[in-house]
Amino acid sequence: xxxxxxxxxxxxxxxxxxxxxxxxxxxxxxxxxxxxxxxxxxxxxxxxxxxxxxxxxxxxxxxxxxxxxxxxxxxxxxxxxxxxxxxxxxxxxxxxxxxxxxxxxxxxxxxxxxxxxxxxxxxxxxxxxxxxxxxxxxxxxxxxxxxxxxxxxxxxxxxxxxxxxxxxxxxxxxxxxxxxxxxxxxxxxxxxxxxxxxxxxxxxxxxxxxxxxxxxxxxxxxxxxxxxxxxxxxxxxxxxxxxxxxxxxxxxxxxxxxxxxxxxxxxxxxxxxxxxxxxxxxxxxxxxxxxxxxxxxxxxxxxxxxxxxxxxxxxxxxxxxxxxxxxxxxxxxxxxx
Amino acid sequence: xxxxxxxxxxxxxxxxxxxxxxxxxxxxxxxxxxxxxxxxxxxxxxxxxxxxxxxxxxxxxxxxxxxxxxxxxxxxxxxxxxxxxxxxxxxxxxxxxxxxxxxxxxxxxxxxxxxxxxxxxxxxxxxxxxxxxxxxxxxxxxxxxxxxxxxxxxxxxxxxxxxxxxxxxxxxxxxxxxxxxxxxxxxxxxxxxxxxxxxxxxxxxxxxxxxxxxxxxxxxxxxxxxxxxxxxxxxxxxxxxxxxxxxxxxxxxxxxxxxxxxxxxxxxxxxxxxxxxxxxxxxxxxxxxxxxxxxxxxxxxxxxxxxxxxxxxxxxxxxxxxxxxxxxxxxxx
Numbered sequence: 001x002x003x004x005x006x007x008x009x010x011x012x013x014x015x016x017x018x019x020x021x022x023x024x025x026x027x028x029x030x031x032x033x034x035x036x037x038x039x040x041x042x043x044x045x046x047x048x049x050x051x052x053x054x055x056x057x058x059x060x061x062x063x064x065x066x067x068x069x070x071x072x073x074x075x076x077x078x079x080x081x082x083x084x085x086x087x088x089x090x091x092x093x094x095x096x097x098x099x100x101x102x103x104x105x106x107x108x109x110x111x112x113x114x115x116x117x118x119x120x121x122x123x124x125x126x127x128x129x130x131x132x133x134x135x136x137x138x139x140x141x142x143x144x145x146x147x148x149x150x151x152x153x154x155x156x157x158x159x160x161x162x163x164x165x166x167x168x169x170x171x172x173x174x175x176x177x178x179x180x181x182x183x184x185x186x187x188x189x190x191x192x193x194x195x196x197x198x199x200x201x202x203x204x205x206x207x208x209x210x211x212x213x214x215x216x217x218x219x220x221x222x223x224x225x226x227x228x229x230x231x232x233x234x235x236x237x238x239x240x241x242x243x244x245x246x247x248x249x250x251x252x253x254x255x256x257x258x259x260x261x262x263x264x265x266x267x268x269x270x271x272x273x274x275x276x277x278x279x280x281x282x283x284x285x286x287x288x289x290x291x292x293x294x295x296x297x298x299x300x301x302x303x304x305x306x307x308x309x310x311x312x313x314x315x316x317x318x319x320x321x322x323x324x325x326x327x328x329x330x331x332x333x334x335x336x337x
Numbered sequence: 338x339x340x341x342x343x344x345x346x347x348x349x350x351x352x353x354x355x356x357x358x359x360x361x362x363x364x365x366x367x368x369x370x371x372x373x374x375x376x377x378x379x380x381x382x383x384x385x386x387x388x389x390x391x392x393x394x395x396x397x398x399x400x401x402x403x404x405x406x407x408x409x410x411x412x413x414x415x416x417x418x419x420x421x422x423x424x425x426x427x428x429x430x431x432x433x434x435x436x437x438x439x440x441x442x443x444x445x446x447x448x449x450x451x452x453x454x455x456x457x458x459x460x461x462x463x464x465x466x467x468x469x470x471x472x473x474x475x476x477x478x479x480x481x482x483x484x485x486x487x488x489x490x491x492x493x494x495x496x497x498x499x500x501x502x503x504x505x506x507x508x509x510x511x512x513x514x515x516x517x518x519x520x521x522x523x524x525x526x527x528x529x530x531x532x533x534x535x536x537x538x539x540x541x542x543x544x545x546x547x548x549x550x551x552x553x554x555x556x557x558x559x560x561x562x563x564x565x566x567x568x569x570x571x572x573x574x575x576x577x578x579x580x581x582x583x584x585x586x587x588x589x590x591x592x593x594x595x596x597x598x599x600x601x602x603x604x605x606x607x608x609x610x611x612x613x614x615x616x617x618x619x620x621x622x623x624x625x626x627x628x629x630x631x632x633x634x635x636x637x638x639x640x641x642x643x644x645x646x647x648x649x650x651x652x653x654x655x656x657x658x659x660x661x662x663x664x665x666x667x668x669x670x
Binding site for chain 1: 378379493495496523524525526527528529532550551552553554555556557558576577580581590591592593594595596597598599600601602604605606607608609610612613
């Protein structure tokens with residue numbers, strides 16, 4: 001990892017959602033802590049994978065970074081500048097640099113707009129083209145960039161398959177020439193043979209355009225394939241973050257260990273000899289999270305300290321952080337800030 | 338004699354003058370106590386083929402137009418409605434993909450769990466209730482005496498799927514068909530449910546027919562695999578043979594296109610170009626031929642004969658014995 005200024009830095013980001021109106025008939029107002037005290041950074045051209053189960057807060061985190069949700073506290077620095085206090089035109093200029101691709105290619109495209117206008121809308125909003133001809137040329141280029149024929153520009157979303165729609169969503173995100181894209185489960189709605197096409201497209205585009213990705217997914221195999229580093233999220237917190245190979249070979253947090261062992265590898269010979277950790281219980285409700293370490297009720301290593309301490313992410317080896325007080329090497333190196 | 342034997346099953350759907358050949362000439366066996374996987378992408382007909390066994394195809398527009406479904410030697414297609422009703426649950430049970438929608442939200446778990454037992458096993462509701470509680474305990478639901486009185490919304494997705502497993506077991510069937518049983522569930526819950534199913538199958542000598550698109554699940558849990566594409570089985574064999582020596586370009590394509598947890602970043606995925614065909618307008622010759630990088634002239638003309646590779650392994654590809662040699666020489670160039 002180079003030690004240049006990161007493209008994006010997230011510091012102590014939290015996002016809470018109030019639930020219940022607090023009116024006379026409803027129960028007491030409660031708060032869901034969807035994302036709690038999350039910090040990480042992404043270098044230009046890097047892919048950070050963010051993996052977690054449903055309810056872990058990974059989608060909320062992705063959306064909070066680009067201010068589709070307003071974070072409750074914390075900082076998001078783009079090129080060293082906090083974007084959370086930007087307003088109006090300054091915010092809009094920043095939005096051009098940060099885009100998002102959504103999970104569901106069926107609901108994320110306006111069914112009443114033709115796909116050419118969907119892809120080109122950002123060019124108009126940000127005044128990126130000077131003439132009709134230039135605009136048209138740019139949209140055509142974008143279609144070709146994502147492997148679609150520009151002849152399809154006049155068609156509507158329902159005329160396309162899931163894989164093609166996801167290509168349209170990618171072209172829309174690329175139109176404004178962003179530096180950073182949040183990819184929120186972009187391949188999980190696709191069949192395996194189509195999924196590979198889209199994953200390869202993400203890799204090609206990154207190489208050509210030096211894009212940084214926050215790649216959010218529940219499928220660790222997909223995340224491992226595409227990511228330089230991987231962050232594992234559980235109940236609103238990052239519990240481990242490391243380079244992809246390191247995370248797979250030496251998972252430090254007991255949750256990561258269970259997650260890896262829960263994913264079958266498509267090879268029966270390997271499957272026969274793998275160690276298996278099957279967790280008991282299920283992910284608790286974020287309305288009523290466990291005290292101390294959020295993983296302690298399901299954790300095979302849990303001891304009497306775990307319900308009392310919220311473990312912070314600490315270095316366990318080079319560029320490898322883990323939030324488990326029982327992890328090997330935890331606390332041997334100083335706490336990170 | 339296999340427990341379940343399916344011969345040349347054809348289930349077609351008729352609407353607006355078009356015929357959708359969802360299942361078009363499928364044959365396979367399931368032996369007692371074994372786990373067989375049926376693998377394919379969405380729209381390939383894998384769910385229709387399992388619903389055909391249970392005769393749960395909406396008719397019209399669907400119709401089983403040809404074939405035999407022999408269960409314990411008896412052709413299910415010749416049974417009348419009442420006889421077929423007695424097979425469901427009692428001999429063959431089914432677990433569906435969506436635990437959220439396959440339980441009735443306004444009926445208690447107890448009623449849903451015991452209804453089939455009182456009808457099929459001829460036991461009293463008290464006996465059924467006791468048996469239901471034992472089953473809930475066996476599938477890992479804590480405090481089953483309390484939980485049995487609750488309603489589906491009080492259960493999480495994983496817990497509902499456990500209830501479905503308990504329901505499937507309740508009438509002591511010989512075969513359980515699990516249609517994408519864990520697709521809607523999280524990874525750690527997925528492992529819990531599949532391990533539970535596999536343990537129960539071993540403990541009760543049940544046969545399992547698992548329908549899935551997930552090759553990892555297949556590698557971990559199946560004894561034998563059938564690969565389905567566009568309404569037909571294109572390759573079949575033991576789990577080890579299929580993964581070690583795939584003999585159909587579609588199987589090879591699936592294996593090459595999925596990211597694997599044990600492979601580092603940068604390992605190349607080889608996607609299968611194009612998309613699966615529309616089942617209402619299949620290509621001529623082999624269904625996979627328009628997407629196949631090994632296709633020869635003959636592939637567009639004639640549907641391939643089965644090539645027998647031995648040990649029960651077969652492939653419906655004209656190039657079954659040669660395409661991988663082509664693939665290897667192609668990649669070294």
